[in-house]
Amino acid sequence: MTAVRMIVCCKQVPDPEAPPESFRIDPERNRIVLTPGVSAVIDPYAERALEAALRVKDAQGGKITVLSLGTNLLPDVVRKPLSMGADELILLDDEAFAGGDSWSTAYALSMAIKKIGDYDLIFCGRQASDWDAGQVGPGIAEMLGLPLVTTARKITAGNGKATVDKITDDGYEVVEVSLPALITVSNEVGEPRYPTIKGIMGARKKEPVIWKPDDIGAESSRIGAAGCRTKMVKLFQPVHEGKCEIIEGNSPDEAIANLVTKLREARIV
């Protein structure tokens, strides 16, 4: 069985597990403002995409190149995929990539993937936890003319094809796709592995490769804010009216009895 050449797109995002009250909006600039203490992390969906790639590598060997696009990428954050077992890290880190949308991001990533050249499988998260769009994966597939399988939870590769369990609305499908192909990975793939000490030590020895727009032959009018095809006209926070009544009781039995009485009175049960 031949080794599988894989590329995983990993985005740096504000920690989506941060408490909701730490997300605020600057209405003047239409931007999210994070309270201090919210750390940057690799997007959890992307981490699962990486986990899916690592499983393919575990099963039949291969090489994993991680691509991260952004501005002000933090070394400790974007290196995590290396410590989890990825072989190579390429950073598309430049001010010119700032303010992009799905179009400009998919364009820049597809230009970088063209430059990498040799690959069998490209993995993306089913969406990223900041804008929750789920378009960059399909966008890259279209731009590179690759077949696409979305929301995968299990992938095996070999003999010029991949077999994918794809989540559907009422179950799943087993899909065969010819390689090279692009696969978006869903959270159902399960928890990503923790970096091992050996992995962390190994990652320290690997220097990320940094590519600028010129390195990937990207037209400046098609990246970052300049390449956007959508315009954000408003960013706001919906008002949640919090008026939960906490039912008290001197014992669990009493609290539940009071709850059931409430539910009955309100004709909820």
Place this chain on the structure above:
Amino acid sequence: MAEYEGVMIFGEVREGKLAAVTTELLGCGRNLADALGQELYCLLVGNDMTSLAGEAIAYGADRVYVVDTPPMKDYDTDLYLSVSEKVARQVMPRIVLFGQTAIGRDLGPCLAFRLGTAISTDCVELAIEPGSKLLLQTKPVYGDNARATFTCESYPQMATVRARVMSSPERDGSREGQIINVEASLDPPAVRTKVIKRVVEESTGIKLEDANVVVCGGRGIGSAEGFKKLEKLAEILKGAVGASRPPCDNGWVPNNLLVGLTGKIIAPDLYIAVALSGSSQHMTGCSGARNIVAINKDPEANIFKGATLGVVGDWEELLPVLTNKIEELMAGRKRDR
């Protein structure tokens, strides 16, 4: 761009009928078409769906484009993409809408990129801006911690729409419309994916989406065995069991029980949230519930912000008591009848 006209929705079929999300799209598309003073089109792709074109008209479509041929029986990205591209280029609609379903989130972005336009996914509000006549596309972002409204000046303007946020119009069997059959010219090499198996994961009892009562467990339930206790309460209430992400990711329950941003979005009369923290991603799935009862040992848990009634305490102590009390109540009612 005066040549782009009309609103087109992509219709989906479930169990031989128009999917609920499709009638919702017809309702929302109708409003947008009326605001533009233009027509509403429905595209139906599949096999053996002759009667459904009439249904789409009854729910508000002026024109239904039908691609009815055996190879289109089941969804395949390449096949569906090639026919929807063909129809979109021929008809040139101003707006194209999909449901935020497995098909919509796959086909929608692909079609947008192929047509060189943009799409907003998972929209919860769509409107026509009075001055510019552009489509205002509002969607939750940052796990529903915020919402953003987008516009796009390339055509067609596209969006996928979240299920259960738009209301289905009344069916009007007397409406008239035009049915147009479209030939699908299939280019065999265009098909690069093949579905070798389709599995419908049947949940026993009432479907999560249809249940009036949902008992939902979170990370705190801790195991598949723990969920058996939730099942008992759900059964007594003639409801269904749901789960937040950790139980699904850990395999305690099947994926199709997931309630939240990446799972089912439901709106039962009563939602009992047990040992789940209530992340924004989860609340997206259940905030449409009429009543939310939360049981959690952490009084600061976010779920109490979205709940109507709450009990602070250990679910392992509280749930059996609740189950017994509800069982007594139900048994009492049965006797009275």
